Amino acid sequence: MNEIREVSAAVREFAVSGRGSGPYALAEGPDGALWFTLVHQGAVARRDPGDGSVTVHPVGAGPTLVAAGPDGAMWFTEYRAHRIGRIAPDGSCSSFTPVTPAGGPFGIAAGPDGAMWFTLTAADRVGRLTMDGEVTEYPSPGAFPSAITAGPDGALWMTLNQHDAIGRITTDGTRTVHSLPTGGAAPVGIAAGPDGALWFTEIGAGRIGRITVAGEITEYPLPDPACRPHAVVAGPDGAMWFTEWGSGRVGRITVEGVVTSYALSRSDSEPHGIAPHDGALWCALESGSLARIEVSA
Incomplete structure (x- = not known):
């Protein structure tokens, strides 16, 4: 599908699937393409960086988050199949x-x-998987570990959704937990920022949070407390960008805490994942599209 909807001067949407397929998360691959999961279709798709054509690869039940690996492949979680998947640029898959x-x-x-x-949300565990397929697991620092990211300190940082906390684990398994000031925050997304800190979303409290590697936490309330911020990523403009799943918008917050947002075509578009690609920000809309947001340097 190649329908393009001009939402504003800054936002365009590209239909890539039916509404029932559920584009959920996305990431740029080592091949320069944009890869995204179709959580309800049980597939991982690739959008060509040249002509924008989309190739869909069936994988397994509930592919959720996706990330580029050090081996030139894309790796993804299969939430309902309880597996970790790998897909090469040629579409070959293993799990x-x-x-x-x-x-x-x-x-x-x-x-x-x-x-x-x-992360293993239902088991409160964190896993490590080598390129040779060796799996090691550690107890999570807290309940319902969700998104995870590499920090600037050589450790992994994660949101603890049902613990209202941010967790840290070193590569040898040493764990630390940092409780959030706001109860019911239910953090989900987390990403390293350009300022040497970690930034995260509080889907339950309608806030964006920042935590230093020393554990100092700052929270920024969003204009719409019911917007349900979901995923967050560092943009090419030195700011953090996030999806507002509850309001159908994409938000931007500077490292000083100044917030702006962009409306998508529909308030029920359900934006989830967000990632930099081709000099812009792209987000996955569960309504069946990918949105491209222009970014000023």
Whole structure:
């Protein structure tokens, strides 16, 4: 599908699937393409950086988050199949089963140690998967570990959704937990910022949070407390960008805490994942499209 909807001078939307397929998360691959999960269709798709054509690869039940690996492939979690998947640029797939069954893998990120790290939400565990397929698991620092990212300090940082906290784990398994000031924050997305801190979304409290590697936390209330911020990423403009799942918008926050946002075509477009690609920000809309947001340097 190649329908383009001009939302504003800054936002364009590209239809890539039916509404029932559910584009959920996305990331730029080592091949320069934009890869995204179709959570309800059980597939991972690739959008060509040249002509914009989309190739869909069936993988397994509930592919959720996706990240580039150190081996030139894309790695993703299969939330309902309870596996970690790998897809090469040519579309060939393989999968790996965590040690703990029915763990509900969700977050995934490349670590500083050349392995992929993932969260098991239903098992309260954190996993490490080498390129050779060796899996190691550690107890999570808190309940319902969700998104995970590599920090500037050589550790992995994660949101603890049902613990109202941010967790940290070193590559040797040492764990730390930082409780959030706001109860019911239910953090989901997390990403390293350009300022040496970690930024995260509080879907339950309608806030964006910032935590230093020393554990100092700052929270920024959003104009719409019911916007349900979901994913967050560092943009090419030195700011953090996030999706507002509840309001159908994409937000931007500077490292000083100044917030702006962009409306998408529909308030029920359900934006989830967000990633930089081709000099812009792209987000996955569960309504069946990818949105491209122009970014000023």
